[in-house]
Amino acid sequence: MFPSKFEYYAPASVKEAVALLSKNKDAKILAGGHSLLPAMKIRLANPAVLVDIGKIANLSGVRVGGDGLTIGALTTHAMIAASKDVAAQCAALAEAAAMIGDLQVRNRGTIGGSLSHADPAADYPAVMLALSAEMKAVGPKGERTIKADDFFQSLLTMALGPEEVLTEVRIAALPPHSGCAYVKFPNPASHYAMVGVCAMVTLDNKGAVTQARVGITGAGDHATRATATEAALQVKKLDDAAIAMAAEKAADGLDLLSDIHASAEYRAHLVQVYAGRAIRAAAARAK
Ligand SMILES: Cc1cc2nc3c(=O)[nH]c(=O)nc-3n(C[C@H](O)[C@H](O)[C@H](O)COP(=O)(O)OP(=O)(O)OC[C@H]3O[C@@H](n4cnc5c(N)ncnc54)[C@H](O)[C@@H]3O)c2cc1C
Structure with missing residues (x-):
């Protein structure tokens, strides 16, 4: 063709x-x-x-700044998966990058391309939402920053205008006693997420949750946060029972897809199971 x-x-x-x-x-x-x-x-x-845009200098690579990571739009999935800085500061992002497609896709595909394409089954959007990432875009009117919460809008649609270039992604350093994790149920053929969940939790000195964010991809026509689960995670002790109760709410309010790959009911089940796994892994890292 x-x-x-x-x-x-x-x-x-x-x-x-x-x-x-x-x-x-x-x-x-x-x-x-x-x-x-x-x-x-x-x-x-x-x-x-x-x-x-492949020949534009300085659009590729991971930089560590005072308050977190800056990732150039042309940074490939393979570079992100291999970055020691990403692994140290944003384990969930390293995990998501390593699970994308196959080696060939990871060697060519870029974070900027993935976010701009806004595929409903792409992995990064869940991570961007859970880690409160910010996208920097440059257009005819200059530069602007878009929060992840405002970026993903609907099927293959995100906040960039047709004349804008996404130049970098910024992820602030997580507070002390924080952990994040990304897990997914991949489509066996393409490896795209049938359901992917990223969780981020921050604990205080006594183990109470002070902050929790959960991003879901693959389940609906665009990535969203599981707000009912986030609210349920505001607990004094993040034990297995609290995680299980919060994970049960992960599909609440989601407009779930039903297609040849999975029914809406099956996706709801996967969202709950994978939310539990992501939160448990994030909590273990936070501790
Ligand atoms: C076989 C296969 C398996 C895959 N499996 C997965 C998977 O498991 N998980 C997953 O998340 N993805 C998967 N992908 C998609 C892959 O991650 C792509 O690399 C990614 O979606 C697009 O990135 P790209 O750099 O190739 O962008 P391109 O294909 O070059 O561009 C994609 C879109 O984004 C726009 N664009 C690109 N860069 C910018 C920018 N900087 N600013 C503004 N607009 C821009 C383009 O105009 C285009 O509309 C798979 C792809 C293939 C072919």
Whole structure:
């Protein structure tokens, strides 16, 4: 299968990329190409212009700053999975990256491409929500920061405008006595998440929960937080019974998908089981 004809540009800067996107209304950014090119080959996407951001310097890599991690949009899944800084500060992100697709996908696919594509079964969105990540975007009007809670909107739809480039993701360092974990039930063929859950908990000196965030992906048409579970986790002692009760609520309020891969009922069950696993792993790390 061959894509339709398109013009190809490889700008050397974000500014140049934004100018190309502004000038060409039917343009699309090309990053790792592992979501866009398959869509073009089956003519689900037919951009007249491709703006390949792969040659722009400084958009790739993990930087450690005073208050956390900054990850360039072109950083590949493999780089994130292998980063000692990511493993030390955001174990859940390292786990999610390592579980994406296969080695070939991880070597080409980028975090910026994955977040911008907003696939309902992608792994990173659950992690971004649980870790309160912020996305930096640059467009014709300059730079802006978008909170993860405002980023994922609906099926394949997120907060970026057509002329904006996602340049980096920022994740603040977790407070002391915090832990996070990502677990998923993968589709056996593609490895996309049938259901993926990321949990983050912070405990005080006596073991009471001071903060809990749970992100769910794969279950609905876009990633969301399990707010009923988060509320139920506000307990003085985070033991197995408290975790089980909170996990039971993980599907509450979710608009669950039903498709050839899994019924809504089965997804609800998976969400509860995997929420329990993610919270238990996060709690163990926090302790
Ligand atoms: C066989 C296979 C298995 C996979 N399995 C998984 C999996 O298990 N879990 C998972 O999460 N994903 C999976 N993926 C998807 C993979 O992670 C892709 O790499 C990712 O979704 C897209 O990243 P990319 O860099 O390839 O982006 P591209 O395909 O180049 O672009 C994707 C979209 O994002 C836009 N875009 C890209 N970069 C930017 C940017 N910086 N700013 C604004 N817009 C941008 C593009 O215009 C396009 O619309 C799989 C893919 C394949 C082919």
